[in-house]
Amino acid sequence: MATLDKKLDRRSFLKVSALAGGGMVLSFSWLAGCKPTEEEMIGLPKEWFELNSYIKIGENGAVTLYSPNPEFGSNVKTSMPMILAEELDTDWKNVFVEQADFFPQRFDRQFTGGSQGIRQGWTPLRTAGATARALLVAAAAQTWNVLASEITTAAGKLEHKASGKKAHYGEMASLAATLEVPEEVPLKEIKSFKIIGTSKRNVDGEKIVTGKPLFAIDHKVEGMKYAALVMPPAFGMRLKSFDKSSVTGMSGIMDVFPISLFKEDYARNFFDTTTFPEVVAIVGNSTWEVMQAKKNLNVEWEKAPESSFTLAGRGGGTSTATIPSGLENTLSHKARMAEYIQKPGNVVRRDGDPEGAFKKAAKVLERTYTAPFLAHNTMEPMNCFADVKGDKAVVYGPTQAPEFIMGTLVQALGIPRENIQINLARMGGGFGRRAYSHHMVEAALISQKIQAPVKLVYTREDDMSAGVYRPTYSATYRAALDENNNLLAFHVKAGGIPETPLHANRFPAGAIDNYLAEAWDIPSNITIGAFRAPRSNFIAGAEQSFLDELAEEMGKDPIEFRLELLKRAETNPVGENNDYDAKRYAGVLELVREKSNWNTPQANVSRGVSAYFCHNSYVAEVVDTVIKDNQPVVESVYAAVDCGIVINPDAARNMGEGAVVDGIGNAFFGELTFDNGAPSKRNFDKYRMIRIGEAPKKIEVHFVENNEDPTGLGEPLFPPVFAAVANSLYKATGKRYYEQPFAPQLEMQNLRM
Amino acid sequence: MAIFNLNINGKSMQVDVDPATPVLWVLRDHLDLVGTKYGCGVAACGACTIHLDGNAVRSCVMPVSSVGGSKITTIEGLSENGDHPVQKAWLEHDVPQCGYCQAGQIMSASALLSNNPNPSEEDIDNAMNGNICRCGTYLRIKAAVKTAAQNL
Ligand code: FES
Numbered sequence: 001m002a003t004l005d006k007k008l009d010r011r012s013f014l015k016v017s018a019l020a021g022g023g024m025v026l027s028f029s030w031l032a033g034c035k036p037t038e039e040e041m042i043g044l045p046k047e048w049f050e051l052n053s054y055i056k057i058g059e060n061g062a063v064t065l066y067s068p069n070p071e072f073g074s075n076v077k078t079s080m081p082m083i084l085a086e087e088l089d090t091d092w093k094n095v096f097v098e099q100a101d102f103f104p105q106r107f108d109r110q111f112t113g114g115s116q117g118i119r120q121g122w123t124p125l126r127t128a129g130a131t132a133r134a135l136l137v138a139a140a141a142q143t144w145n146v147l148a149s150e151i152t153t154a155a156g157k158l159e160h161k162a163s164g165k166k167a168h169y170g171e172m173a174s175l176a177a178t179l180e181v182p183e184e185v186p187l188k189e190i191k192s193f194k195i196i197g198t199s200k201r202n203v204d205g206e207k208i209v210t211g212k213p214l215f216a217i218d219h220k221v222e223g224m225k226y227a228a229l230v231m232p233p234a235f236g237m238r239l240k241s242f243d244k245s246s247v248t249g250m251s252g253i254m255d256v257f258p259i260s261l262f263k264e265d266y267a268r269n270f271f272d273t274t275t276f277p278e279v280v281a282i283v284g285n286s287t288w289e290v291m292q293a294k295k296n297l298n299v300e301w302e303k304a305p306e307s308s309f310t311l312a313g314r315g316g317g318t319s320t321a322t323i324p325s326g327l328e329n330t331l332s333h334k335a336r337m338a339e340y341i342q343k344p345g346n347v348v349r350r351d352g353d354p355e356g357a358f359k360k361a362a363k364v365l366e367r368t369y370t371a372p373f374l375a376h377n378t379m380e381p382m383n384c385f386a387d388v389k390g391d392k393a394v395v396y397g398p399t400q401a402p403e404f405i406m407g408t409l410v411q412a413l414g415i416p417r418e419n420i421q422i423n424l425a426r427m428g429g430g431f432g433r434r435a436y437s438h439h440m441v442e443a444a445l446i447s448q449k450i451q452a453p454v455k456l457v458y459t460r461e462d463d464m465s466a467g468v469y470r471p472t473y474s475a476t477y478r479a480a481l482d483e484n485n486n487l488l489a490f491h492v493k494a495g496g497i498p499e500t501p502l503h504a505n506r507f508p509a510g511a512i513d514n515y516l517a518e519a520w521d522i523p524s525n526i527t528i529g530a531f532r533a534p535r536s537n538f539i540a541g542a543e544q545s546f547l548d549e550l551a552e553e554m555g556k557d558p559i560e561f562r563l564e565l566l567k568r569a570e571t572n573p574v575g576e577n578n579d580y581d582a583k584r585y586a587g588v589l590e591l592v593r594e595k596s597n598w599n600t601p602q603a604n605v606s607r608g609v610s611a612y613f614c615h616n617s618y619v620a621e622v623v624d625t626v627i628k629d630n631q632p633v634v635e636s637v638y639a640a641v642d643c644g645i646v647i648n649p650d651a652a653r654n655m656g657e658g659a660v661v662d663g664i665g666n667a668f669f670g671e672l673t674f675d676n677g678a679p680s681k682r683n684f685d686k687y688r689m690i691r692i693g694e695a696p697k698k699i700e701v702h703f704v705e706n707n708e709d710p711t712g713l714g715e716p717l718f719p720p721v722f723a724a725v726a727n728s729l730y731k732a733t734g735k736r737y738y739e740q741p742f743a744p745q746l747e748m749q750n751l752r753m
Numbered sequence: 754m755a756i757f758n759l760n761i762n763g764k765s766m767q768v769d770v771d772p773a774t775p776v777l778w779v780l781r782d783h784l785d786l787v788g789t790k791y792g793c794g795v796a797a798c799g800a801c802t803i804h805l806d807g808n809a810v811r812s813c814v815m816p817v818s819s820v821g822g823s824k825i826t827t828i829e830g831l832s833e834n835g836d837h838p839v840q841k842a843w844l845e846h847d848v849p850q851c852g853y854c855q856a857g858q859i860m861s862a863s864a865l866l867s868n869n870p871n872p873s874e875e876d877i878d879n880a881m882n883g884n885i886c887r888c889g890t891y892l893r894i895k896a897a898v899k900t901a902a903q904n905l
């Protein structure tokens with residue numbers, strides 16, 4: 001066994017206590033949300049004993065594990081408890097899993113995003129499991145009067161071989177809960193894992209397929225009211241006035257009032273991105289009635305002047321953020337981006353003498369790639385339940401980032417932090433959108449005003465048109481070649497509205513002697529934020545499409561070409577701070593080459609390859625396109641992934657398949673445009689999403705087997721899809737695709753999807 | 754407001770609502786049957802799919818006044834114990850990610866199989882085309898429909 005030489009993070013291990021009568025700790029809020037009642041499950045113990053924040057054991061050996069992070073579909077609610085169960089050395093079939101509510105004193109980093117849940121939870125969860133196991137062993141040692149080191153555990157049972165003494169965990173739980181928490185605990189060796197690395201089904205699967213209430217939108221309490229919002233019709237507009245009497249006579253309508261999310265003196269945090277900080281709330285007796293009133297409310301909007309607010313910095317300092325005025329259009333966005341492409345950007349990295357090398361070049365290849373704004377379109381629209389009475393608040397809603405919205409709630413409600421309970425709902429999708437949780441503040445303000453419980457639901461139109469979008473981006477790549485087609489220099493200049501997608505220290509930085517990276521950005525009043533693999537989700541497609549075209553120009557196989565560059569980066573890296581491990585990067589390319597039989601092409605199949613590193617994981621993908629009825633159809637996708645140890649392989653494959661489908665959908669169809677500040681698509685009748693018939697027939701997700709600590713999985717399979725599709729379409733149609741989405745161009749070529 | 758007597762999941766239920774109220778909101782707000790989901794309100798995503806006399810329909814655009822004596826089945830009433838072959842196949846293939854679209858997917862799939870127990874690939878695509886899964890679980894949905902067809 002490996003001993004963890006690091007001291008336990010004591011913060012998450014409050015004093016252990018034996019709990020009587022069902023074992024619910026009253027200071028916990030488990031009962032407050034809409035939790036499944038444990039009584040429904042079989043084999044419930046009479047008493048629970050809490051060994052630490054994450055683990056309770058019943059006298060009959062049942063185990064309850066708390067999943068700390070909010071669940072948005074990446075299945076952390078199954079995989080995080082698997083890590084606990086592994087080190088606890090219990091039997092998975094005796095495990096009940098519960099969603100923990102927001103409780104930062106007890107749980108580490110309750111944040112779902114950046115594909116960091118498993119990576120950052122790995123050590124704390126293993127430690128929590130191992131600590132509980134150590135307490136049970138210590139209790140058995142004391143009871144049996146033997147040495148703890150002579151006691152073994154397996155599948156929830158303790159054994160002292162020499163004396164033949166045996167017990168299940170439940171028999172030792174009450175004593176274990178009173179013992180001193182050890183400072184150091186041994187962790188299992190990877191080769192003795194029994195649960196990690198085996199596929200376990202989604203712990204909420206049965207509830208999902210039977211339609212049980214799982215989401216905040218399903219929540220209801222006695223006396224609850226319903227609310228909807230009326231928001232400005234366009235970015236750059238704000239509320240001027242509204243006529244309450246236009247709807248107060250309507251059936252079921254109780255009240256109409258404006259709400260304002262931020263107090264004057266509040267310094268916003270980075271996740272306080274709020275589309276419209278002042279909106280009108282309509283409260284009534286049912287969702288349908290408030291939605292009807294929404295259509296009828298007489299409101300006057302006006303153009304918003306330029307404004308600014310204070311933004312709190314990470315280190316405690318503040319800065320001023322400015323929101324420009326104006327009603328923006330996609331056409332003018334494109335024109336401005338075209339201007340910036342011609343101008344010099346800010347140099348972010350320079351290796352060697354790129355300018356000199358370009359001067360000497362026999363040939364320069366230059367290509368520009370663009371992509372539009374994207375809406376997240378989680379299937380469950382933004383919504384939230386809130387119950388605010390006096391100086392107490394309970395907020396139950398879909399959020400990826402409860403910690404970041406807590407301060408916003410405190411300032412908006414004027415209620416101290418300790419009186420606000422945030423309960424974590426299962427989310428009907430996140431993709432980054434629910435890192436910005438102002439829907440929770442809106443619901444809380446409405447509830448505070450009416451002093452009654454309320455459920456706020458965005459219509460799909462609200463959700464799509466008041467988004468925190470993926471920005472529009474552009475990237476221009478240039479490569480300098482000598483007369484023998486040797487690569488002399490590489491130049492990337494990338495920008496967007498309102499941020500650059502550039503990761504200057506990523507591949508191929510480090511692999512080319514003369515390298516230049518420049519960034520630019522254009523301010524905007526359109527709100528943007530994290531979207532599955534932020535920035536990578538565009539720059540990967542641009543970079544990997546360019547490398548494909550460059551390989552062709554140089555007369556090289558696209559996989560061989562990348563491997564050559566990676567060899568250089570591995571053996572003799574250029575520059576410093578290269579943000580990737582060239583060997584692991586090459587590893588996924590080699591694996592995908594093998595699994596897709598890259599070297600044995602099939603007739604009538606057009607293949608494209610792409611590889612990318614982000615969120616600490618490496619992914620390579622091969623996309624196969626065939627022409628059917630004169631249309632290119634993505635038929636198969638092969639993905640090779642290095643994300644270290646895979647906790648739950650089948651669920652990991654599911655996530656990978658989903659990311660690939662998401663990538664194909666956005667590559668072909670994803671697009672949000674603006675007309676005088678207003679999003680031109682407001683519902684799924686216009687915003688084209690990938691459908692079942694457009695998904696590939698086959699997606700194979702292969703994992704590199706190694707013993708590296710686990711890293712991100714929810715995001716890294718997404719970015720490489722775009723270029724693998726574009727490169728495959730090039731083979732199929734003879735045309736390169738520089739502008740996302742691709743479907744309209746294919747249609748113009750009369751090669752309809 | 755008007756009183757409607759509805760036959761839902763084999764039980765008769767009464768609601769007093771605006772006749773224009775879509776069945777979706779009657780189920781969710783008035784009858785606490787929240788398994789049926791809101792996704793778009795314009796029959797473009799399939800999240801709200803229920804069965805009306807055995808056929809898959811979008812409850813978000815169906816006024817309660819149009820139901821009459823037809824039989825409504827929701828995800829809660831698809832099977833007594835969550836053991837409809839489609840539900841079992843969904844578990845076997847561990848289809849859901851976020852899970853939000855899945856009730857609608859299951860209702861579309863179960864209606865397809867009750868009318869066409871041996872669907873071709875194309876039949877599945879056509880029947881399920883109206884159901885968006887933002888998480889992209891389409892391959893597993895298709896595999897689960899095929900498994901369910903075998904176990905009908
Ligand atoms: S909610 Fe009915 S189809 Fe989308």
Ligand code: FES
Nearest residue numbers: 851852886887888
């Ligand atoms: S499982 Fe999330 S939308 Fe389908």
